[in-house]
Amino acid sequence: MIEARNVSVSIGRSRILSGVDFCARPGEVTAIVGPNGSGKSTLVKALSGDLPYAGTIAFNGRDLAAMRPSEAAVVRAVLPQATTLAFPYTVREVVRLGLMGGRSGALAGQEEMLPERALARVDLSGFAGRFYQELSGGEQQRVQLARALCQVWAPVLEGRPRYLILDEPVSSLDIKHQILVMQIARGFAARGGGVVAVLHDLNLTAAFADHVFVMRRGAVAAGGAPQAVMQDALLSAVFDCPLKVGAVPAASVPFVLPQAGLA
């Protein structure tokens, strides 16, 4: 489990996060939603160890602040919003970087094949020889996801669950690949790992997340199952915009429409 208690982050004089309690369980996809500037990315950066924070963050009971980078790299992989490269690496060379820690968890002798398999998973078979810099933003994002997948190929290593931390993983993708990436997240969770994803699309969140944290002004406004959290009043207040939540009867999966569009 990833557990954050009373986490606060200040950048300069402004306080971006104040007293956030957060948790992400193995076996689940945990989504973080909220309007621009609500602190979603800051929370994810604190979880990734990129920002100094007050409070405690623990992975599987171990304090993040006490972990060396190499130890943290075993327990979680991080997909940033966008990654630009200064040098002409091939797609395969970028994906291989995920293997540098040597703890992918793949069976012995299979590690050499992981880049191809990870690329196939993100629907980029045949891209290994292309230059990363020449790909579209959405393709680059999927290459980086393949890299992160290589790093924590086995969702559970030596009995301990591992985590994928995804900062807006679908923001530059078309709908087919949005669904593909969310299915990858679900698959990772189904095999015992944990996923934390910052999402903007409330309908993808409702369809794929087990647990939703709604953030507002640097604090958690609500947390729970999508059915419990995604309510007209709450979402309309948090996003400061009139919203209407419905449900697809078969699975009672909520969906969200703008009220303005329904008139």
Next chain:
Amino acid sequence: MAPLAGIFALQGAAPEGDRSARARLVIALLAVLLVAVAAFSVATGASDASLRGVAAAWFGGEEGVLSARDRLIIYEIRLPRVVLGMLIGAALAVSGALMQGLFRNPLADPGIVGVSAGAGLGAITVIVLGGTALGPFVALFGIYALPLAAFAGGLATTLLLYRVATRRGQTSIATMLLAGIALAALSGALSGILVYVADDGQLRDLTFWGLGSLGGATWSKIWAAGPVILAAFIAVPFLARGLDALALGEASARHLGIPVQRMKNVAILSVAAATGAAVAVSGGIGFVGIVVPHLLRLVIGPGHRHLLPASALLGASLLLLADAVSRTIVAPAELPIGIVTAVFGAPFFLWVLLRRRGILDL
């Protein structure tokens, strides 16, 4: 053409996008090239002492094949010059590749961004003040005083540059180049003040040193600079992985398990040591650090595990070739090698800029 055919044949066999087999082949070819260029350099010169004579003396077992005069020319003039040239060329090329990886920027080069000028200031300080204010420093470190001072100057410049140009792990290319101009100008001005107060003997030393030449190569210079350069090279294998990860950005490198701050410190120390030592013994030899890694990236890709050793080999070869040009083009006089590298290197730099003009917008 045979080696080229080999490269392409191997390319077909390797997994798509994997250039490591090709890189290993290129490194092997570069090693052969370096041996050939070094042998050629030892064998040619104003005197007719020949390689055949040397080989006979080494392997033939017959004493006295080499005349005393040829022995002197080869062992005391040509060989130190070749060894020093290889050391300096490798040091400059590796410094360039390291800096480019550290700054995530193919235009970073110790000469262009003022690190060489800072190292030069350190060296000039020792030359001018070594007999007076810095007497105890020189007495303490002996032949190492000059490379150490150049190392300190290079280190101070690199640290300052990194401070100015990098914010939250992102390096602004424009800021880096402009800061480099300012730092080079400052080092130049301070050097100018020292030159102004220098006496005649020191001025002669400074002039010889500042032209950038391998002409004064001696074994004692090699003993002074060699250990500092080799110390920097020892760190290189430990940096390769980290620099590849750093290409993704500082945060991503940390996520992959790299202790980023420590790695950057080691890289900065290595750049300052290699550049400082090279500048201390051979003055300003520019552009090797930008030309060599750039050419190699075109052939073997930017992966540092192969780029760094390949840069050392190609840098050594290219500097020996430049030295051969500098010795022969105005024979029997000598053109300073810094002029030769600049004549080829500066247009190359412009060509890189022309091809990648967009890079300044990063």
